[in-house]
Amino acid sequence: xxxxxxxxYFKALANKDAQGIVAHLSDDIVLHGPIFPxxxxxxxxxxxxxxxxxxxxxxxxxxxxxxxxxDVAVFFSFTCKGITVxxxxxxxxxxxxxxxxxxxxxxxxxDAVLIQEIxxxxxxxxxxxxxxxx
Numbered sequence: 083x084x085x086x087x088x089x090x091y092f093k094a095l096a097n098k099d100a101q102g103i104v105a106h107l108s109d110d111i112v113l114h115g116p117i118f119p120x121x122x123x124x125x126x127x128x129x130x131x132x133x134x135x136x137x138x139x140x141x142x143x144x145x146x147x148x149x150x151x152x153d154v155a156v157f158f159s160f161t162c163k164g165i166t167v168x169x170x171x172x173x174x175x176x177x178x179x180x181x182x183x184x185x186x187x188x189x190x191x192x193d194a195v196l197i198q199e200i201x202x203x204x205x206x207x208x209x210x211x212x213x214x215x216x
Contacts, residue, residue, distance in 0.1 A: 084179050088147070088154045091173075091181060096142050100133035108182040115186040116194055117201055128184075134205045138162055138197075152176075162200060167193050 087106040094102030104125070113122040113131065122128050142160040149155075152175040159168045167188045174183035188194035195212050202209035 083149065083152050083175055085147075085149045085154050085175070087175065087179050087181055088149075088156065088173055092142075092144050092147075092156060092158070095132075095136065096144065098136045098139070098142075100129070100136050103132055104129055106181055108176045108178075108180040111182050111184065113184045113186070115184070116188045117198055118207075134201065138201050138204055162197050165193050165196055167197055 091103055091106040094100075094106070107125050107128060109125045110123075111125055111128050113128045115122070115131070117131060117135070122131050140161045140163070142158055144156060144158045147154060147156040154173045154175065155170065156173065157168070157170045159166055161167075167190075169186060169188045171187075172183075172185045173181050176182040188197070192212060195210055199209040199211070
């Protein structure tokens with residue numbers, strides 16, 4: 083399977099080009115990410131979330147990617163207000179090579195929660211918090 087859409091999608095992310103990501107996503111894309119507990123469904127909603135993410139971060143760099151048939155794994159890091167977070171995405175491609183499923187994980191957890199809080203404040207949704215175990 084040709085992974086050109088994934089390559090170009092991450093180039094757009096690294097360039098903070100929100101419009102540049104649109105052509106690489108299928109209309110019925112599903113995003114499972116660290117920002118919201120529920121999946122985000124559909125191209126318009128996913129583009130809105132990713133655009134907000136790009137407006138929040140300072141930089142993103144791809145460190146490694148590999149593919150197997152219609153599945154692609156990408157490992158990256160990004161910074162926001164001096165915080166560096168490592169992430170990985172499992173992307174699935176539809177029959178046309180467009181991204182139809184993204185599952186995102188960030189680490190370390192305390193920094194990922196800080197980024198989610200910054201993002202939540204910027205876009206006006208509920209922030210998550212880490213609390214000590216009882």
